[in-house]
Amino acid sequence: MPQETLGYVEMEWTCRRCNTKNPGLQKTCKNCGAAIDADQKFEKASDSTLIKDAQKIEQAKKGADIICPFCSVSNAGDAKVCASCGGDLTKGQKREAGQVIGAHSEAPAAKVICPACQTANSASASNCVSCGRPLGNPVAQPAPAAPTRAAMPQAAWIGVAVGILLMLCVCGGLYFAFFNTTDVIGTVSAVAWERSIGIEARRPVTKENWRDSIPQDAEIKVCEEQPRTTRSSPDPLRRSEKICGTPYQVDLGNGMSEVRQDCEYQIYDERCSYTVLEWTEIDREVARGADLNPFWPQVSLAQGEREGSRQEDYEVTFSADGATYIYDTNASEFGQFDLGSRWTLAVNGIGGVNSVEPAR
Ligand SMILES: [Zn+2]
Ligand SMILES: [Zn+2]
Ligand SMILES: [Zn+2]
DSSP states (O other): OOEEEEEEEEOEEEOTTTOOEEETTOOBOTTTOOBOOTTOOOBOOSOOOOOOOHHHHHHHTTOSOEEOTTTOOEEOTTOSBOTTTOOBOTTOEEOOOOOEEEEOOOSOOOOEEOTTTOOEEOTTOSBOTTTOOBOOOOOOOOOOOOOOOOOOOHHHHHHHHHHHHHHHHHHHHHHHHHHOOEEEEEEEEEEEEEEEEEEEEEEEEEEEEEGGGSOTTOEEEEEEEEEEEEESSOOTTSOEEEEEOOOEEEEOSSSEEEEEEEEEEEEEEEEEEEEEEEEEEEEEEEEEESSSOOOOOOOOOOTTEEEEEEEEEEEEEEEETTEEEEEEEOHHHHTTOOTTOEEEEEEOTTSOEEEEEEOO
């Protein structure tokens, strides 16, 4: 995703010797004069105002500071020799940079409460205006170890066991209802069949798609601009809307942070409703009978019509000891079910017939 630079913010660091907060571009403590340590990271400043000072912006663009290999003093990213000892910086280590240090917000920073006298100080204050105590960020305490995961209480285990048992019961019940059968001797008391053929004609059907995906012969109804794709650059031919994420600050390793924002373009396109002619079932020709000689219905097609799908159903009714059972069969088996013939029916738990065979 393309990134944009919105500007630069000065970071800060806390003197390890006297706990005074210092501006990022000043590499020695303004209170005690101690230099920032080579391994010390800059912190996100509570004041996130974008820097206007051209000189500071110039410094931000010089890249990460170089730590002098001889005296450990921080030098500007483009320095060749150490400003403090004059040593050659070509073998000097660059300060770590590039980390995202958090979201950027230009809302006014919260006041800092002095831990000693409770006075509210401005966010950028180094020392308390009332008692003079340094207001640097305290050294982070190690977080307490996470509590070990509690064992599942006994009641929960019982619940799980009951749940599994219930599930087994339901599965068993379903199995018995559908697959456990008893044999019943039945006599064919009725047969019925139905065969049908669809009649299709081309009719207008309403659909929706992107304009460039609509078939040539379609009739376009209503179009509306909608976002279709995202790109890293605007599309000169289409409406392109820029969409940016939350700005964030990136540590430049030189006491400044860069405020960046990831943006992309939402490209709009026309989405239209349209109608096309499609083969649609407009009628069904049906033939029915109560005998063992099924046939397909006669279909007479008008101009612009064609035959559609075929459907067939065959049903046999058995009576056994005053009860009736319905059995659905297919065209090849149907011819065997002479009225009055005797069959052994496998009847399941809900009265359905799973299979039949001639009774001996
Ligand atoms: Zn200090
Ligand atoms: Zn040096
Ligand atoms: Zn104070």
